[in-house]
Structures are given as C-alpha cells and as structure tokens.
Amino acid sequence: MELWHDRILVLDFGSQYTQLIARRIREAQVYSQILPCTVPLATVLAYRPKGIVLSGGPSSVYDKKAPSVSKQLFEQGIPILGICYGMQLVTHLQGGEVEKAPHREFGRAELTLDDRSDLFKGIGTRGSTVVWMSHGDRIERMPPGFRSIAHTENSPIAAMKRHDAKQRIYCLQFHPEVAHTVEGATILKNFVYDICGCKPTWTMRSYVETAVEQIRQQVGTERVICALSGGVDSSVAAALTHRAVGDQLTCVFVDNGVLRTGERDQVEKTFASQMHLNMRILDRTSQFLTGLKNVTDPERKRKIIGRLFIKNFEVESKKLKGIKYLVQGTLYPDVIESVSFKGPSATIKTHHNVGGLPTRMKLKLVEPLRELFKDEVRVLGQELGLPDEIIWRQPFPGPGLAIRVLGAVTKERLAILRGAETIVDQEIRAAGLYREIWQAFAVLLPIRTVGVMGDQRTYEYVIAIRAVTSLDGMTADWAKIPNEVLGKMSSRIINEVKGVNRVVYDISSKPPSTIEWE
Template structure:
C-alpha cells in the first residue's frame, strides 16, 4: 500500500482517488503523525508527501516524522512535499517573485523513471508561491519551467522524488502517468486491490473485532448505511440487528420505503423506532449548523442506548462512515480547522457505551457503490443519490420546525420527481431542495403573500471532495419552480444555487 501524508492541500484527497483508481490501496494521514502509530507500516511500499498552504520556512510549518527517511521505501513529494524534501536535505526554499497558479509548460527529462512515457514538454498544474532556490546535494534536476528552474528533482540512490506541480489534478495532462510511474515502476506495486479482495479482508476483520457479539446497525436507508448493513450481514448474519430511527428528518415516504425493502431482507431483526418528537424537541430553537449536527449525533446514541436496554449482548454499533466524512471532520496539522463535523464522526459522545464497527471508513462514495453491487444490494438503493446523515436538518436553515420540515419534504419530493422525469437523476451526484430561514413578498391570486423561499441545489462530483454545479435546463427549472409554488403551501419563491465546491460545500450547513 501507499501512505499519503497530508499537509493541508486542497488536492490531497485527489492523490488518494487517483491511486485507488489504479486498484492500489492507499491511506491518508496527518502529515506530522508519528510513523510508528501507523497500523499498516508492515505493508508500506511508498510514501507521498502532499502539498500544503504553509511555507516550509514559516514558524508553524508542519513537518513529517524524521523516521520516514529510514523506512527504505520510495518517497514522492508534491509541491509543499517537494519543498520539505529540499529543506530537510540541505536545499533552500524561498518566496517566488512571481507566484504560479494554473497551467504551465514544463520541460521534463524522459529518462527519469518518474517521467517515463512522457513528452519532453508537458502541460501541468502549478499552485505555489514559494520555489526551490537551491537543490540538496545528491539530487538532480529532472524538470523545469519558465518560472521554476527546479520544477522536479530526484535522488535515485535514496529513492526520493519531488515535483513542484500537481500530477493528481485533472488539468495536468499526463499527471496520472506520473503517479502510475511512481506506484508501479518505482514502488513496484501491483493492481491487486479490488472490491472482491476488500470484502474478503473486511469480513475477516469484522469477525476478529466482533466475535460472537451482536451489532446494532444505524440504518437510514441511504447508500452508505445500507451497504454497511449488508456487509455486516454477510460477515455475521443474524448477529446484526438493524434499527431505523424515524426522526422525522428523512425524505417524504422514507420510513415506508425502508420497511418495504429492508423488512424483506432482515425480517424481525429490523426495528423501526418512532422518535420524531424527541428530535424536534431537542432541536427547538437551535440555529447553528454545528450544534444541530452534535445534537443529532448525541440523540441518535441516546435512542440506540434505549434500544440496547431492551436487547441483550449488544456491544457494537455499526455506522456507515465513509472516508470523505473522516477527512472533512478531522483537523489535519497544516489545515486551520475541519470544514464541518460529520454526525458519524464529530457528533459522538466521548463515553459512548458501544464500540464502533465501520466497514466503509476507508472507502470513497463511488467505491461504496461498487462494493454494494458486489454484495448484491438492490439497485434502488445503490443508485440513490447521497443523503446526509443529519437528514433534512441541515437543509432546513435556521430553526427546525414541523411546518418547515413538511414544506421542505414536499418541495424536495417535487425536485426528485422532475429530475427523474427528465432522465437526469442517475447523471447527477446530488439534487435537492433547501428551505431558507427568510420569507419574501409574493402575489398569488391578486393577494399579497409572505412565504418561505426554497433553494434548489444540483451538483456533480466524483467523491464529494469537490463538486461542480449542474447547468439544469431552464425548462426543467421553470417546471420545478412552478410546481413548488403551486403545490407546496407556504412557499412563493424558488432560487437556484450556482456555487461550486470549493468555495461552497455541497450542503448548505
């Protein structure tokens, strides 16, 4: 496997995605994490040092554990990672007179193993304000651009490589070839990480962790929790008890859908708990998004604890936490703060009574879908668009009330119906409605109205780490708007969100 040390770059997750796409397993950890604390060190075949927003010479610059240089595995530094290599081996990094952000023509030495198969001039993506002013002793220059005379360096004797540009970004024309050269030609890895092999290894790990204990599943009916549940069922069978909490924050008709699909699959081991009043009462008056997530996480555990008291031998809680949840929730040295806490990660009490089982924790969203298909999960579940764990709570901006939730459910259902009718549902990563905490003046039937505003969000993404807003046809937007205003009592205006991620997030809260 490959270990990626993260120093805070916005592109770090893309490195992991590109490596996984080559059927090679990799993990991502904070850049300053002690290497001995990494559980997969015995399987380590290479290390990648990511980019970062700090300068290596600044007081707060994150540095890697010095022991990585003693592991005798190839190391590739990208942007900030290359600058770390230079500074730590006797080179120098200084502010560049001209910062470089965007595409650049780079001259590369094709006899370098890293650039094997490339042309002598490549178009690659730069994103840096510092550059090397002196290369370390024992290193040679393998690429240069007009602004970066040391655009790539290497020391083949020590198996250390550095590039100033970002090969992981899709704008880098042959960036994938560079990464493939590193993982296959330099690290000597094979394409042996598949979902079939993942299932085999994960079943073994689950057996070892769980033993003969029973596991309580936090089933929501979404892709992640459904695949996690089927994964556990494959591993431990009737030891799995699925609990679906009807908290009132789901999509319209979701509870009935879960009862139909999963009742058939799990039988008596599916327990549906009605908890709408509990959640609404605890969320009353709360407007801060982080507080909402924390309250929902804590309330989930309270409800589960209540179910545990009715059952015997429950020692574990299954959650559908995926890798993007973990990455976005954990503050990495070099990143100023987490983007937002995930209800499965940041919202859990420290003294939770049950231990967590998280079979999807190291999988990206598209990998979860592939796993689900491999496990035989019905397409009506697998092909669903992602739905946030906190549900409509984070699409109900401001205070959550029963009235606003009902309005949002109806509006959201119309969005989904029309997207499906247009044949776009499976072509879009996520499409949904949001209710805003403001009312606007309108005119209906010659009478003045003062009602809520509904926003529509539709984005495309590979793994939720970045996203582009979808250019929905005007005719479709018009039809959705007309239906919402005419059919959903309490609304008189519809707007469309045209923000990408970054700078915005996919969800509004």
C-alpha cells in the same frame, strides 16, 4: 492493515490536495494510506510501505515552524515521491537550495520533459505535457546526486530524481494528483507500479473478502446492533456486517418525522424484505416534532434531534439484551480529519447520528468502512448487491428536513417542503443529472411573498432550490442546471405544492457558503 502487502504511505504536510493523492493511487488499485508528517519514523516503517509520498503544503521550508521529517527517512531504501512542498523539503534536507521564485507559478503550465525513462514513461508524446502548478518557492540548486528531469518556463527544475544504489527519490514541483495535470494519473502509476513494484490488488471484491473475515474475528458469536439511516454509508456498513455475521446483527431505523417522502418505506423494503435483515422500525415522529416545537435556532434543532436519537437508541439497545458491538459507517475522510497534520476539526457536527453513542453506551465499535472513501463505498455497495436507489443516494443531513425548514418545524411546513423536494428529485432524475450532481434539494424559507393566482392575490411561502457539484463535499460549486429544467421545477412546485407562490435558485459556491442553508 496487514493483509495488503503493497501499500503506499502519503505523509501529509497540510496540502488541500492530500486526499486526492491517496484517491488517485487507490484508483490504480494500490492501497494508500495518509499519515500526518509528524508521526515518528518508527511508525512509518511499521507500515512496511513499498513507497512514500510527501505531499504539498502551505509552508515554506524556511519558516520557523516549517513541518519536516527525519533525514533518516531517506536512508531506508524506500522509493519516495516529493510533491511541491515535498520536493522543496527533500531539497532542503538533502543539501540543495530553495529560494523564492521570481514569479509565483499558479495554474496551468507547459512541462518540458528531459527524461522519459521511468517516472515520465509514456508521458508527453511530443516532449511536453500540461501540468498544474501551485507554488511560490522553487529549486535553485539540486542536492548532490540529483538531476533535473523536466522544466517549465518559470521553473528550471520542475522535476528531479536520484536513482542509485542508495536512494530512489523523485520530486515534482507540480501536482500530479489534480485533474488539471493531464497525465498525472499515469505519472502516479509509473511511480507505484514501476518504481515501487506494487501490484494492482486493491479491489472491492478483495476488500469484501477481507473485511468479512475481520468482522467475524472481531465479533465472534456476540450480537451486533446498527443504527441504520438509509444513507449509503450506514447501508453498506450494515450489508457488509450482515454478510459476516448474519442474524447476529439487528438494525434499528428511527423515523424521526423529518425524513424525505417514502424514506422509511424504502429502507424497510430493501433491508427487511429483500435482504432479510433483522429490522426494528421505530416511529418516533410525534416525539421528535414535539421536541422541535417552536425551535428556530438550527444548532438547537441539531442537538434536540441528536439527543432524542441517542435516547431512543439506548432504550432499544437495552431491550436487545446481550448487545456488545455497534456498527458505524465511519469513512476514511473522518479518520484522516481526526489525525490530520492541521489538527482535528475545531467543531464536531452535532447532527452525526451516532456521535457520542460509544462512550455513553459502552459498546465496542465495528467500523468496516473506515479505510474507504465515499466513491469506494459506492463500489462496495454494488459488490454487495445493494440496489442503485441506496448506492447512489445523494447525501442527506443527519437532522434531515428540520434544517431545510428554516424557522419553526411544523407538520404543515414539512409537508410543503416534502412536496417541493420530491419534485426537485424527480426532475433532476428525469433530466439525467442525478449522478452528476452532488446534492440537489429544496429549502423552505421563513418568509412569504405576494403573488397572483387565478386573478387572486396570494401571500405564500418561497422555496429555494439548491444544487451543487462536488467531489467530496469539502468544496462545491453551484450546478449549472439547464434553464428548461429549472423552469419545469419552478412551475411544478408552484402549481402542485399548496402554499408556495415563488421559487428561487441558489447560485453560491462553497466556500464562502455552505451546501446546506443551516
């Protein structure tokens, strides 16, 4: 991305925290980008980074297939920060010695600071700070020219540096990017600001200006189409593209019959009435529910919905003659996934709304969000003036309620689920928990249970409530919702939703469970 002069590259060695490194640097308003450690040196240098971070990873430097980098990387005069495996790799390649630690070090550790002149400037006012360790190897002998700048009880060399006329290399055995390292954000700021000389210019306002110009240059006077789902990603992508090309953009919203209550009305009100976008609303409820009739397998549901969505989109795009470009809300984690050091994802989610469209329809892609994380997209949405109802919407699966109705999808069962979902949403919002929780929703189980209402026996459905906290959806924990809130949701669902006589709460984490039930 030519326009961002100050850039930090993160070379990924397979760490579970690699995305966090990039996010923390961006939070300091410095643009950062992740590349797999396997890219050639020429590719790294072509980005003209002002600094390079070597991530952690699960390997040992002595493994037969241990990932590495060219030794010439250290001869370019670019400041380097090695984290965990990155520190061990620097040591190994620069002539030091790495050994198995007598005791593995995982979790909280007290870091004693021996040098607070640059990387640790302003850190540990009492000479120490709390950090997060996750390693089995440690540095036994530093490479020539390096010196220790911090230690812990188990790691005599928990941080080291070489700062001279030839090299500016800093290494940390702990992870500054995780929240458990109390002053990790300051350490990273010291690296990108003071050591690399970056300026905090990465803001959503500047991103809007640049992205608008890029879209205009890419599209020119051609017409553009966007598949609008109402979720934050496609909504922000559509709003940004509309700011760039105006009436050249047409958005298509397909009501597939498995949406939440009021979803279609909200999208139409926001984008057609308030933002004055060219909108085509397609009511395809009957078509989709017919296609889903008697289908119980979740993967078949996904494929049917995906196929019908593509079919409708193809038909509509042919009616709109002269369409050359397709807008997609691709985010940076999707890009990282496809080029990750660990390799591309083994399975492609068949419920992705526009997966497969570019190849089949031969449209050129416009992906204005492909350099952003989810939280940055929300900030961008605010910058573009989108309402909070759109910006802060919780994630919603591509196949919609079809995979929250376990078993056959019918109008009756969808009505039951919508009623329960609405109550969960209302009570989560009323309790002030909506932004704290990553996702909160209801699931209609394919079983019935015996109950008693008004001295009468009932035999009705069970609703499961699922609510999780997460940063990115990759891992999640069940949300500790106050009992009184859960009790109110349960009482309302049983009393207000006809056909339900029992409510349960899902207290499983991801992994081993997934966030959605199907």
